[in-house]
Amino acid sequence: MIAETLSLAGDKLTLRPFTLEDAPRVQELVSNWNVASMVARIPHPYPDGGAEEWISGHNERRASGDSWPFAIETKKAGLVGTIGLSKTDGSSMEIGYWIGEPYWGNGIASEAARVLVEFAFDILDIEKLTAGHFKGNPASGRILTKVGFLTVGEDKRFCLARGEELDCIALELTAAEHRKTR
Numbered sequence: 001m002i003a004e005t006l007s008l009a010g011d012k013l014t015l016r017p018f019t020l021e022d023a024p025r026v027q028e029l030v031s032n033w034n035v036a037s038m039v040a041r042i043p044h045p046y047p048d049g050g051a052e053e054w055i056s057g058h059n060e061r062r063a064s065g066d067s068w069p070f071a072i073e074t075k076k077a078g079l080v081g082t083i084g085l086s087k088t089d090g091s092s093m094e095i096g097y098w099i100g101e102p103y104w105g106n107g108i109a110s111e112a113a114r115v116l117v118e119f120a121f122d123i124l125d126i127e128k129l130t131a132g133h134f135k136g137n138p139a140s141g142r143i144l145t146k147v148g149f150l151t152v153g154e155d156k157r158f159c160l161a162r163g164e165e166l167d168c169i170a171l172e173l174t175a176a177e178h179r180k181t182r
């Protein structure tokens, strides 16, 4: 059993569980078209109380093994974004993330992804990670390929903020492929 309070340390950031005290900060960072329009499930405009409701569900989802959501925190700026894993089927989980726009371009998502991938394979013993990014989001593709994800196809995914389906690149990383790169 993995502690629900588990935090993961990187060089310049920590991944830790959210608390309700984080809600105003999440609300502030996520109420941004440039973030919401690049992910599948964040509405825009973001509803009042949305962050509190989202964080309130974390303990239950973590306890059931359905998801592992982490706040990304840096010493300098505090909470700057989120990264997490959600169960897709018995043996695989999907990785998802966003960084608040003022903090883009500092290597934060790249490092958070590296830490989370190690956690998924070394601690959770996941067989396969999946990921997807909209075609218009090459920065996300770059983050995923840097940690070893390989493109496996294309599909269409609904973007809640845009209210339409968008072309999406699908990627995967298996535990076996990950071991080869270490």
Ligand SMILES: CC(C)(COP(=O)(O)OP(=O)(O)OC[C@H]1O[C@@H](n2cnc3c(N)ncnc32)[C@H](O)[C@@H]1OP(=O)(O)O)[C@@H](O)C(=O)NCCC(=O)NCCS
Pocket (backbone or CB within 6 Å): 034, 035, 036, 038, 039, 097, 098, 099, 100, 103, 104, 105, 106, 107, 108, 109, 110, 111, 132, 133, 134, 137, 138, 139, 140, 142, 143
């Ligand atoms: C995509 C996102 C997570 C990137 O976060 P970040 O902390 O700025 O990312 P990093 O600084 O770690 O790395 C970005 C990488 O993309 C590259 N990049 C940036 N813009 C790019 C572009 N237009 N084309 C190709 N690569 C690009 C950068 O050069 C960097 O790669 P490098 O380290 O090899 O130089 C952030 O912009 C974000 O949250 N966007 C909105 C939400 C989102 O897209 N979430 C992911 C959904 S799949």
